[in-house]
Amino acid sequence: MTRSVWLKADDAVGDWDDRRKRITAGLEAGVDWVLVDAEDVARVRELGDVNVAAFSNGDTQVIDEAEADAAEADAYFVGKEGEGDGTVDLPNDFSGSADLSTLRRTDDRADGAYVRIFGQEYEAFAEAAADEADYTVVVGEDWTIIPLENLIARIGEETDLIAGVTSAEEAKTAFETLEIGSDAVLLDSDDPDEIRDTVDVRDEAERETLDLDWAEVTTVERTGSADRVCVDTGNLLEHDEGMLVGSMSRGLFFVHAETAESPYVASRPFRVNAGAVHAYVRTPDGGTKYLSELKSGDEVQVVNLDGTTREATVGRVKIEQRPMFRVEAETDDGDRVETLLQNAETIKVPTSEGRKAVTDLQVGDEIRLYREEGARHFGESVEESIIEK
Numbered sequence: 414m415t416r417s418v419w420l421k422a423d424d425a426v427g428d429w430d431d432r433r434k435r436i437t438a439g440l441e442a443g444v445d446w447v448l449v450d451a452e453d454v455a456r457v458r459e460l461g462d463v464n465v466a467a468f469s470n471g472d473t474q475v476i477d478e479a480e481a482d483a484a485e486a487d488a489y490f491v492g493k494e495g496e497g498d499g500t501v502d503l504p505n506d507f508s509g510s511a512d513l514s515t516l517r518r519t520d521d522r523a524d525g526a527y528v529r530i531f532g533q534e535y536e537a538f539a540e541a542a543a544d545e546a547d548y549t550v551v552v553g554e555d556w557t558i559i560p561l562e563n564l565i566a567r568i569g570e571e572t573d574l575i576a577g578v579t580s581a582e583e584a585k586t587a588f589e590t591l592e593i594g595s596d597a598v599l600l601d602s603d604d605p606d607e608i609r610d611t612v613d614v615r616d617e618a619e620r621e622t623l624d625l626d627w628a629e630v631t632t633v634e635r636t637g638s639a640d641r642v643c644v645d646t647g648n649l650l651e652h653d654e655g656m657l658v659g660s661m662s663r664g665l666f667f668v669h670a671e672t673a674e675s676p677y678v679a680s681r682p683f684r685v686n687a688g689a690v691h692a693y694v695r696t697p698d699g700g701t702k703y704l705s706e707l708k709s710g711d712e713v714q715v716v717n718l719d720g721t722t723r724e725a726t727v728g729r730v731k732i733e734q735r736p737m738f739r740v741e742a743e744t745d746d747g748d749r750v751e752t753l754l755q756n757a758e759t760i761k762v763p764t765s766e767g768r769k770a771v772t773d774l775q776v777g778d779e780i781r782l783y784r785e786e787g788a789r790h791f792g793e794s795v796e797e798s799i800i801e802k
Contacts, residue, residue, distance in 0.1 A: 416588060416615045417445035417597040419550075419575055420608065422457075423468060423493070424450055431603070436460055438605040442612045448490070448550075448599060455484045466548070468493040469523060488548060491515050492527030496538065503534055507541045516545035524548060529577075530560045539564060543572040550599050552577030558590065565591050575599050581610035588618040616723065621699065623657075623720040623783055625667065627765065628742035630778045631749065639689040641735040641755045642704040644713060647728040649682050653717045655763075656685045657695040657783050658704065664750025665695060666740070667716065667781040669761040669768060678759055683728070686760045689737060689753040695783070697724040705732070718763055718781070738771055742780050750782065 420439040422432045433456075436447055440461040447457055451467040458465065467486035491512040494500045504510055515523045525548030528539040543549040543564070549572045553560055561576055568574055576587035576595040579602055588594040600611050644656065650670035657665035668688070671681040687694060690705035695714045707713070711727040741751040754760050760771045765779035774780070 415596075416594075416618045417573075418443075418584070418612055418615045419446040419448055419466070419597055419599040420444045421577075421599050421601045422447050422449050422453075426603070429453070429456070433460065435603050435608075438603075438608050439463070442605070442609040444600075444608065444612060445597070445615075446487075451486065451489070454486045464488075466490060466525065468527070488524040489522065490525040490527045490548070490550070491523045492542075492550070497526060497528045497542075499529060499531055499535075503538055507538065510538070510541075513541060513545060516542060525550065528552070530554055536560050536563060540567055543568045543574070546572050548573045548575060548597075550575040550577060552599070557583070558586065561587060561590050561595065565593050565595065573597060577601065578611070580607055581614050584611045584614045585618075588614065594618070620697075620724075621714075621722045623716060623722060625716075625718070625720050625781055626744065626784050627779045628664070628744045628750070628782050630740065630774060630776055630780055631743050632739065632741035632751070633771075633774050633776065634739050635756060636737045636739050636753065638734045639737045639753055640705075640732050641737065642687050642690055642692075642707070643731040643733075644685045644687050644694070644704070644707060644727060645681075645729040645731065646683050646685075646713070646715075646725040648715070648725040650685070650715060650725070651682075651717065653719075654715050655717075656687055656713060657716055658685075658687045658692050659750060659752040659782070660688075660692055661750045661752075662693050662701060663785055664742070664744065664748065665693060665701075665783045665785070666742075666750075666752050666754075667718075667763055667783070668754065669763065670715075671759055671761075673759075673761065673768070675759065686755055686757070688755075690732060692752055697722070704730075716783075738774075740771065740774065740780075742782065744782075744784065748784075 422435050426432050446464040448466045454467050464487045466488040469489040496512045526542035526546040527550045529552045539551050573596040575597040578584045578598045584598040587598050652672045655669040659665040671684045674680050692704050693701040697712050697714045707730045712724045715725045716722045736756040737753045738756050743749050754771045758770045758772050761768050763781040
């Protein structure tokens with residue numbers, strides 16, 4: 414599931430200066446959406462590139478093709494100053510609901526519903542709205558967890574369920590509720606730190622945690638020169654981080670980032686000297702790419718020794734001809750995997766004795782790697798018979 418963070422920035426926040434400060438903090442933190450009043454859409458677009466949602470009353474807000482593109486929201490919501498927020502009483506029979514009628518129209522008047530949960534009837538109303546809406550925002554009042562649990566259990570994939578929160582801690586709870594969580598959170602906060610922390614919670618919720626294995630090194634031999642790839646990221650990497658690379662998709666070797674200082678070469682904490690052009694590298698979506706395919710702007714997966722992952726943006730790829738080692742390792746079940754790594758002291762891999770330069774690696778060392786069943790076709794895991802050697 415792809416999680417997202419929405420930032421509430423309508424007139425309830427204050428005047429435009431207050432709203433602008435909140436939106437700017439959200440843009441700097443990396444929120445996915447901003448929810449504003451319709452008259453602010455163009456002003457938000459002037460501040461930066463972000464998805465913009467807008468409140469609409471459904472009766473007067475019609476998207477006119479003659480309007481400037483900048484004034485058009487990416488999604489329109491009903492519920493504010495209507496039935497969704499309690500301004501207008503809910504009808505006894507939801508078939509008479511103005512908000513639901515607007516959602517059911519086919520002229521793009523509304524894509525989403527905004528519902529404050531004052532009681533069970535509003536919970537039922539949110540469930541009815543979810544049947545019609547692409548996005549359903551639910552904001553708990555006296556109760557927050559129980560209504561969210563109920564809605565997660567009842568609502569399927571027909572809508573993106575967005576939970577209203579006021580802090581990163583509440584966002585974490587929303588993403589973990591019933592072990593499924595909401596698709597997104599709508600954050601109502603002016604605090605830049607809280608906004609950043611909520612974005613961090615989103616990122617953590619999307620990341621894999623991998624089970625890394627040990628394998629015994631069976632061969633370390635010099636080969637001829639090959640086209641070697643250095644992956645330079647736009648992110649600083651930590652000392653225990655690296656990337657998963659290898660000649661065989663079923664066994665990817667952990668190669669450390671060049672974070673270590675040496676008497677001869679300055680550290681490059683943004684770089685992983687990853688191997689030859691043919692090798693696979695793991696990506697954040699669980700797929701792989703050939704090292705030769707990487708280019709500026711791509712994302713690669715970064716992993717630490719505990720198996721915790723995050724994504725990093727490729728800033729540059731350097732391909733140069735260099736002398737190489739072939740490293741082969743055998744797993745507990747007798748499978749043998751291998752990769753090519755440059756013959757240089759700066760390329761380091763984790764062993765059971767600690768970080769070791771490839772030039773110091775010996776037969777019998779235990780080396781860290783990630784194993785995965787199945788073959789790869791255009792980077793996607795497939796179940797088919799394949800021989801790699």
